[in-house]
Amino acid sequence: MQQAIWTFVLFWSISLTTGGDIRVTCVFTSDCVLPCKSMYHDIIKWYKDDTENAVHTFNNNKDHLEYQDAAFRGRTSLFTDQISQGNVSLLLRMVRIEDEGIYTCYTSSSFEDLEIIVRLDVKAPIKRVDIKFTDKEITCNTSKVYPKPIISWYENHSLQTNITPETPKDDQGLFSLKSIFTYKQDKQSDTTRNQSVKQNTTYTCSISFEDKSQTYNASLRQEKVDIYSGQDANIHCPVSRGDAGDYTITLRFGESSIILKPQLNNIPEQLAGINVHLAHDGKVTLHNLDMDKHTGTYICETFTAQSTIDVVQTSVQIISDIHNNGIAEVLGAVVVIMAIISLLIYYLWRRKEQKKRNEENLRENEVNEEVELKLKPLSGENPSSDPGSDSDF
Numbered sequence: 001m002q003q004a005i006w007t008f009v010l011f012w013s014i015s016l017t018t019g020g021d022i023r024v025t026c027v028f029t030s031d032c033v034l035p036c037k038s039m040y041h042d043i044i045k046w047y048k049d050d051t052e053n054a055v056h057t058f059n060n061n062k063d064h065l066e067y068q069d070a071a072f073r074g075r076t077s078l079f080t081d082q083i084s085q086g087n088v089s090l091l092l093r094m095v096r097i098e099d100e101g102i103y104t105c106y107t108s109s110s111f112e113d114l115e116i117i118v119r120l121d122v123k124a125p126i127k128r129v130d131i132k133f134t135d136k137e138i139t140c141n142t143s144k145v146y147p148k149p150i151i152s153w154y155e156n157h158s159l160q161t162n163i164t165p166e167t168p169k170d171d172q173g174l175f176s177l178k179s180i181f182t183y184k185q186d187k188q189s190d191t192t193r194n195q196s197v198k199q200n201t202t203y204t205c206s207i208s209f210e211d212k213s214q215t216y217n218a219s220l221r222q223e224k225v226d227i228y229s230g231q232d233a234n235i236h237c238p239v240s241r242g243d244a245g246d247y248t249i250t251l252r253f254g255e256s257s258i259i260l261k262p263q264l265n266n267i268p269e270q271l272a273g274i275n276v277h278l279a280h281d282g283k284v285t286l287h288n289l290d291m292d293k294h295t296g297t298y299i300c301e302t303f304t305a306q307s308t309i310d311v312v313q314t315s316v317q318i319i320s321d322i323h324n325n326g327i328a329e330v331l332g333a334v335v336v337i338m339a340i341i342s343l344l345i346y347y348l349w350r351r352k353e354q355k356k357r358n359e360e361n362l363r364e365n366e367v368n369e370e371v372e373l374k375l376k377p378l379s380g381e382n383p384s385s386d387p388g389s390d391s392d393f
């Protein structure tokens, strides 16, 4: 009874000085040390709360693994050369999800014993998140992570709620996650109009662990660039904001892809016969575009060391050259129109001239007639056309 109280007091004081249980987080499949210090070395025994047999037993200066729990066979050892200095830590190799739990490091000498509690958490970090557009939705997925991940979606940095996550567990106890984001229905558009990706809008899926020990952001954006053939196209590649950490930019077009680096010199890189130049602000210039070969979708992906992937899909459309041919066409049209107008003006002028000439002829004739009339006033009756004679009736 008294010993129990003493153990309790001792444990209480350890808790006070260490601020609670010792907690270690081990990465799935890696090797991990469960720390323990004690000056009692006659018996060293590691237990796990939910296993019947010991995890590791050491006495008389050697390992005694006859009764070791099967789950730990071949995966444990002590740092035997350091035991005399009080290091009784346990080395656990190839950490599994089932290794997670509460361990007790029990040590004793002929007079004293000591128990130290170590809590082991296992983590399988999020190494990659894939995000892609499908017909009317965006899917985001990851796999082989632990513990259970949670996901949130953002549209232009504002939190969204229309999501459906699935998190099945595999046979190693790891989780995968697939989430589908459906575009928000517009008020006016109903069943008749299909929703599609909004241009220039950043869709972000943020996958994290509940304790926020890791957050992985994947974002996707669709842009559109129309150019005339012969022009260069400017597209955007996302570059890490703020601190210029480690990042890799990959540009894809069809089956081809290149890793881009901001260039100090001006030597462009080649992608599918295109000269590509990346500026420090993420602007990518595509030179020498061929209308038939290079119309299509360019995908630029930026991975950063801070667990993010940003994807920009730019649809580049090359329109036949209205700029050069167009000017000729316009000029041609102008020439034709001007010719027509000139002809019309000439025709009208001719008509006017002719009319004038006709009128002049007419007037000349009239004058001649008058002269004739004046010349022969007495030659016969008044002309019938005389209005004066009509009114007499």
Ligand SMILES: *[C@@H]1O[C@H](CO)[C@@H](O)[C@H](O)[C@H]1NC(C)=O
Pocket (backbone or CB within 6 Å): 033, 035, 036, 037, 079, 082, 087, 088, 089
């Ligand atoms: C015990 O020794 C190992 C191997 O050198 C070391 O990694 C560990 O931190 C030591 N533990 C303690 C509690 O000193």
Ligand SMILES: *[C@@H]1O[C@H](CO)[C@@H](O)[C@H](O)[C@H]1NC(C)=O
Pocket (backbone or CB within 6 Å): 128, 129, 130, 141, 142, 143
């Ligand atoms: C996402 O899902 C696709 C298709 O099921 C798969 O090929 C890909 O490996 C997954 N990505 C990750 C990061 O698990």
Ligand SMILES: *[C@@H]1O[C@H](CO)[C@@H](O)[C@H](O)[C@H]1NC(C)=O
Pocket (backbone or CB within 6 Å): 154, 157, 204, 206, 215, 216, 217, 308
């Ligand atoms: C992930 O994206 C969200 C929404 O844009 C943002 O609030 C958060 O800070 C991002 N987290 C990281 C680690 O980049």
Ligand SMILES: *[C@@H]1O[C@H](CO)[C@@H](O)[C@H](O)[C@H]1NC(C)=O
Pocket (backbone or CB within 6 Å): 135, 192, 193, 194
């Ligand atoms: C909507 O999409 C479906 C299939 O994705 C297609 O069959 C249908 O024609 C589309 N409707 C309109 C109005 O675009």
Ligand SMILES: *[C@@H]1O[C@H](CO)[C@@H](O)[C@H](O)[C@H]1NC(C)=O
Pocket (backbone or CB within 6 Å): 199, 200
């Ligand atoms: C997207 O942004 C570009 C410029 O960055 C602009 O030319 C284009 O009109 C925008 N598209 C939409 C649909 O807002």
Ligand SMILES: *[C@@H]1O[C@H](CO)[C@@H](O)[C@H](O)[C@H]1NC(C)=O
Pocket (backbone or CB within 6 Å): 155, 156, 198, 199, 200, 201, 202
């Ligand atoms: C998101 O922001 C961009 C400008 O940065 C804008 O063109 C786009 O329409 C916005 N999308 C939504 C859905 O608000």
